[in-house]
Amino acid sequence: xxxxxxxxxxxxxxxxxxxxxxxxxxxxxxxxxxxxxxxxxxxxxxxxxxxxxxxxxxxxxxxxxxxxxxxxxxxxxxxxxxxxxxxxxxxxxxxxxxxxxxxxxxxxxxxxxxxxxxxxxxxxxxxxxxxxxxxxxxxxxxxxxxxxxxxxxxxxxxxxxxxxxxxxxxxxxxxxxxxxxxxxxxxxxxxxxxxxxxxxxxxxxxxxxxxxxxxxxxxxxxxxxxxxxxxxxxxxxxxxxxxxxxxxxxxxxxxxxxxxxxxxxxxxxxxxxxxxxxxxxxxxxxxxxxxxxxxxxxxxxxxxxxxxxxxxxxxxxxx
Amino acid sequence: xxxxxxxxxxxxxxxxxxxxxxxxxxxxxxxxxxxxxxxxxxxxxxxxxxxxxxxxxxxxxxxxxxxxxxxxxxxxxxxxxxxxxxxxxxxxxxxxxxxxxxxxxxxxxxxxxxxxxxxxxxxxxxxxxxxxxxxxxxxxxxxxxxxxxxxxxxxxxxxxxxxxxxxxxxxxxxxxxxxxxxxxxxxxxxxxxxxxxxxxxx
Numbered sequence: 001x002x003x004x005x006x007x008x009x010x011x012x013x014x015x016x017x018x019x020x021x022x023x024x025x026x027x028x029x030x031x032x033x034x035x036x037x038x039x040x041x042x043x044x045x046x047x048x049x050x051x052x053x054x055x056x057x058x059x060x061x062x063x064x065x066x067x068x069x070x071x072x073x074x075x076x077x078x079x080x081x082x083x084x085x086x087x088x089x090x091x092x093x094x095x096x097x098x099x100x101x102x103x104x105x106x107x108x109x110x111x112x113x114x115x116x117x118x119x120x121x122x123x124x125x126x127x128x129x130x131x132x133x134x135x136x137x138x139x140x141x142x143x144x145x146x147x148x149x150x151x152x153x154x155x156x157x158x159x160x161x162x163x164x165x166x167x168x169x170x171x172x173x174x175x176x177x178x179x180x181x182x183x184x185x186x187x188x189x190x191x192x193x194x195x196x197x198x199x200x201x202x203x204x205x206x207x208x209x210x211x212x213x214x215x216x217x218x219x220x221x222x223x224x225x226x227x228x229x230x231x232x233x234x235x236x237x238x239x240x241x242x243x244x245x246x247x248x249x250x251x252x253x254x255x256x257x258x259x260x261x262x263x264x265x266x267x268x269x270x271x272x273x274x275x276x277x278x279x280x281x282x283x284x285x286x287x288x289x290x291x292x293x294x295x296x297x298x299x300x301x302x303x304x305x306x307x308x309x310x311x312x313x314x315x316x317x318x319x
Numbered sequence: 320x321x322x323x324x325x326x327x328x329x330x331x332x333x334x335x336x337x338x339x340x341x342x343x344x345x346x347x348x349x350x351x352x353x354x355x356x357x358x359x360x361x362x363x364x365x366x367x368x369x370x371x372x373x374x375x376x377x378x379x380x381x382x383x384x385x386x387x388x389x390x391x392x393x394x395x396x397x398x399x400x401x402x403x404x405x406x407x408x409x410x411x412x413x414x415x416x417x418x419x420x421x422x423x424x425x426x427x428x429x430x431x432x433x434x435x436x437x438x439x440x441x442x443x444x445x446x447x448x449x450x451x452x453x454x455x456x457x458x459x460x461x462x463x464x465x466x467x468x469x470x471x472x473x474x475x476x477x478x479x480x481x482x483x484x485x486x487x488x489x490x491x492x493x494x495x496x497x498x499x500x501x502x503x504x505x506x507x508x509x510x511x512x513x514x515x516x517x518x519x520x521x
Contacts, residue, residue, distance in 0.1 A: 004420040005424065028451050031451065042505060043458070044511075048463040048465070049466055052500060055467060059486055097436065097460065103350045193491060193498075197497070205505050
């Protein structure tokens with residue numbers, strides 16, 4: 001999902017750059033205030049870990065393989081603010097040392113993978129763990145969070161590309177969301193398996209070990225970073241999710257792309273290019289999203305039952 | 320590791336000794352210009368391409384690795400460029416987008432090839448980038464090769480002991496490797512902290 005140079009126009013590059021700089025600056029301040037000095041090197045090591053972990057291949061099918069992206073995993077392991085710093089560091093080093101992801105798109109990449117993916121992953125994870133207790137619950141929660149963060153980040157990415165006029169929303173959104181709904185399944189499974197492996201070998205490294213209750217600073221991290229992410233969503237996605245977007249999409253629709261692109265995903269493609277048809281398509285998209293999320297949530301719970309064999313009975317809460 | 324990461328700087332070149340801040344400023348100007356200039360300015364793209372070739376000649380940078388990296392444009396470029404071909408702009412927009420990202424990619428590669436990473440970090444520090452971020456970037460750059468090697472070793476050890484019975488089994492063992500990698504990174508962070516304190520870090 002690394003956007004290269006040349007895919008974003010000036011206003012998108014500027015807006016994403018400003019949002020990421022604000023988010024990263026705030027996360028750095030929070031980390032500096034909250035993190036004990038002993039854990040400062042862990043940020044750099046965690047970034048190196050994430051980079052190395054992305055090299056481990058997970059065979060998918062027919063010789064292809066995927067790898068971990070890790071936003072939700074790092075957020076669950078280190079907390080939201082530290083995760084923002086770690087993922088942003090990985091993206092900065094990938095950009096300048098390995099030419100992976102564009103320099104002008106660095107803001108957008110940090111926003112999508114560093115802010116949206118980690119934060120949404122953390123929010124979903126902590127909400128779902130409240131619903132599902134124990135190690136099994138945390139595994140299920142992380143699997144679900146991994147999927148949500150991947151899909152959400154890809155949707156924001158599609159919004160930025162559409163905002164720049166590079167790829168029309170009607171083409172980019174179904175393509176990105178569709179592909180990443182599949183990739184997200186792998187991401188969720190891998191994140192949960194890695195978390196489980198750590199919980200089995202070194203449970204003392206997990207944040208649940210020494211701080212079961214949420215720290216007071218977490219609320220502030222939540223609110224400020226959440227506001228920034230929401231602002232980005234409102235900026236990049238809302239204009240397209242609303243009934244009738246801009247001229248680009250109307251051109252694409254007139255050329256007939258609307259049918260081809262949406263037909264694969266939605267049960268009821270746009271009947272004609274009038275307002276009512278599109279509004280119902282928007283509702284249908286939202287409904288499809290909700291149903292998809294519920295299905296994946298069920299899959300995540302089933303998956304956790306499959307991997308964590310013994311039902312945790314009290315003692316596992318501390319594991 | 321050098322097989323995977325061919326971006327170790329070419330130490331011999333004359334450009335290697337130029338001040339890093341100047342090189343970074345020029346590279347940034349070129350990248351932002353190339354990415355954001357209107358599509359009609361074909362002269363700009365030609366000038367940038369000539370400049371990059373000049374840098375390669377002047378810096379005695381072997382063209383092989385750079386070209387290989389360029390040809391292996393990320394799958395994202397291919398995918399989005401394909402999607403962009405559907406765009407009302409037609410094939411012209413597709414070509415311009417690919418040209419832009421190719422030129423910017425080459426610029427970043429050449430910058431990484433001619434500038435030591437430590438000097439780039441020093442420039443960042445002088446530019447008032449928060450110290451915690453610079454420290455984190457420096458530590459990541461220092462240990463990513465170490466951890467990447469460790470990953471390779473663990474993968475080899477696993478491959479020599481377990482046969483992948485099924486895809487599911489392969490996923491579980493790979494996830495265990497990644498989990499173990501996190502454990503080792505955390506332990507190493509403790510050692511690094513001790514070492515930093517012993518050398519007067521506050």
